[in-house]
Amino acid sequence: MGKVYLVGAGPGAPDLLTLRAAEILKRADIVFHDALVHPQTLDLAARADKIAVGKRSGSHSTAQKFINKRLVDAARDHRVVVRLKGGDPTLFGRAQEEIDALRAAGIDFEIVPGVTAATAASAELGVSLTRRGFARHVVFVTPRAAKGEPENDWATSVLAADTAVIYMGAGLADAISAELIRSGKPKDTPLALVESATFFERRVLLGTLADLPELARRAGSGPTVVLLGAVLKAAIAKPAAVAVEDIEALLRQA
Amino acid sequence: MGKVYLVGAGPGAPDLLTLRAAEILKRADIVFHDALVHPQTLDLAARADKIAVGKRSGSHSTAQKFINKRLVDAARDHRVVVRLKGGDPTLFGRAQEEIDALRAAGIDFEIVPGVTAATAASAELGVSLTRRGFARHVVFVTPRAAKGEPENDWATSVLAADTAVIYMGAGLADAISAELIRSGKPKDTPLALVESATFFERRVLLGTLADLPELARRAGSGPTVVLLGAVLKAAIAKPAAVAVEDIEALLRQA
Numbered sequence: 001m002g003k004v005y006l007v008g009a010g011p012g013a014p015d016l017l018t019l020r021a022a023e024i025l026k027r028a029d030i031v032f033h034d035a036l037v038h039p040q041t042l043d044l045a046a047r048a049d050k051i052a053v054g055k056r057s058g059s060h061s062t063a064q065k066f067i068n069k070r071l072v073d074a075a076r077d078h079r080v081v082v083r084l085k086g087g088d089p090t091l092f093g094r095a096q097e098e099i100d101a102l103r104a105a106g107i108d109f110e111i112v113p114g115v116t117a118a119t120a121a122s123a124e125l126g127v128s129l130t131r132r133g134f135a136r137h138v139v140f141v142t143p144r145a146a147k148g149e150p151e152n153d154w155a156t157s158v159l160a161a162d163t164a165v166i167y168m169g170a171g172l173a174d175a176i177s178a179e180l181i182r183s184g185k186p187k188d189t190p191l192a193l194v195e196s197a198t199f200f201e202r203r204v205l206l207g208t209l210a211d212l213p214e215l216a217r218r219a220g221s222g223p224t225v226v227l228l229g230a231v232l233k234a235a236i237a238k239p240a241a242v243a244v245e246d247i248e249a250l251l252r253q254a
Numbered sequence: 255m256g257k258v259y260l261v262g263a264g265p266g267a268p269d270l271l272t273l274r275a276a277e278i279l280k281r282a283d284i285v286f287h288d289a290l291v292h293p294q295t296l297d298l299a300a301r302a303d304k305i306a307v308g309k310r311s312g313s314h315s316t317a318q319k320f321i322n323k324r325l326v327d328a329a330r331d332h333r334v335v336v337r338l339k340g341g342d343p344t345l346f347g348r349a350q351e352e353i354d355a356l357r358a359a360g361i362d363f364e365i366v367p368g369v370t371a372a373t374a375a376s377a378e379l380g381v382s383l384t385r386r387g388f389a390r391h392v393v394f395v396t397p398r399a400a401k402g403e404p405e406n407d408w409a410t411s412v413l414a415a416d417t418a419v420i421y422m423g424a425g426l427a428d429a430i431s432a433e434l435i436r437s438g439k440p441k442d443t444p445l446a447l448v449e450s451a452t453f454f455e456r457r458v459l460l461g462t463l464a465d466l467p468e469l470a471r472r473a474g475s476g477p478t479v480v481l482l483g484a485v486l487k488a489a490i491a492k493p494a495a496v497a498v499e500d501i502e503a504l505l506r507q508a
Contacts, residue, residue: 018369020269088373096382111377113369115272119342123365128350137395137411157391160414
């Protein structure tokens with residue numbers, strides 16, 4: 001019986017992977033990966049079969065139950081099985097369903113945390129999410145409800161937190177802005193929309209909560225996070241991060 | 255004029271550093287680091303002067319204003335200046351004060367995000383913080399107020415979020431538990447206290463919100479995070495992560 005590693009691939013740029021994740025990928029026999037994982041990150045798993053199972057892979061999503069089953073099956077045939085997820089596996093990644101399936105099948109697993117999109121975005125914006133004197137809490141939230149989930153408590157969590165980072169809000173900008181303003185969040189709350197954080201093709205758009213629909217129309221189709229709260233007033237539009245051309249060279253050099 | 259890198263050292267284990275952070279440390283001329291950064295992480299900055307400025311270094315903390323000034327001064331004398339912070343620099347790290355000082359002095363800076371303690375802890379607990387159907391939001395919060403900060407809104411943010419991770423709550427367990435129960439959080443809310451996440455000497459204690467004072471008494475003096483919410487019901491007490499003995503060997507191998 002093999003072991004399954006649920007590994008965070010980080011926010012996008014291949015050099016924002018952890019050393020531990022890189023080392024496990026090098027040992028991997030088989031990798032099941034989200035569609036948005038960088039090709040250079042996948043290249044680290046030189047001797048592994050690589051199977052895209054993310055929602056953006058191909059024309060339709062791979063059903064979660066099918067992914068769970070494939071992980072269990074793979075652990076019966078391989079020593080090192082990697083489930084590579086964008087960002088951190090324990091934030092909005094449906095990891096629990098995979099963990100539950102592995103535990104039910106008696107398969108050993110380990111989670112390798114990663115850098116999540118929220119702090120990758122704040123790094124690019126040059127701001128702290130918890131600026132002293134302004135913010136003692138930050139909520140990470142998605143307005144997307146799963147089947148059977150309580151309908152509309154997401155806005156409450158944003159209102160109660162000094163800073164909020166909204167994941168998976170693409171296509172919902174109008175509804176997010178309207179719902180938050182209706183709930184009492186000031187229209188002029190500083191806001192940033194960061195698309196494809198840490199990727200070459202990233203885009204940073206600054207404005208206020210009322211501007212969100214317009215900003216979303218100016219953004220592309222990459223994954224986005226929306227950050228809002230007083231701390232965003234200090235956000236810088238020019239991304240500061242340096243992109244890396246050749247991850248293999250960097251690894252050799254290290 | 256040099257450049258200042260505000261770098262996340264990750265939650266503790268040296269192999270949970272990002273590749274980018276490792277590469278910048280190797281190029282560093284001078285490193286100002288928090289006290290809790292792992293010695294093996296500091297060893298990566300082979301040719302740099304290393305200066306501990308964290309609150310746990312020595313017998314008293316280095317004043318923030320003094321750290322700001324040293325960063326600005328260092329950028330005038332060195333090409334690559336690193337401010338190495340535990341976890342992620344934009345979460346509870348007072349980065350904004352340093353950024354503001356650097357911007358005021360016209361010094362170029364870049365933030366390198368890191369893995370934060372919350373997701374390092376959830377990885378060790380083997381749970382998702384946002385289990386589908388249970389949690390659409392997670393708040394990261396500290397009950398410690400800065401001077402002049404509004405007194406007691408932290409509990410509200412916890413009550414409004416499905417999952418909460420409390421940072422820097424050490425020594426405040428009794429007050430945290432009492433305040434949350436008083437505010438209406440159920441006593442039997444599942445809870446985990448993780449001390450020194452990802453370090454060798456880590457400790458994982460499971461219970462409920464009502465048990466927090468007792469769990470805190472059983473914990474040691476390492477840095478802790480407290481996680482609470484329905485998702486913690488699935489937490490596993492046995493940490494799964496593998497510790498790395500020799501980070502240099504791992505880097506050579508990569």
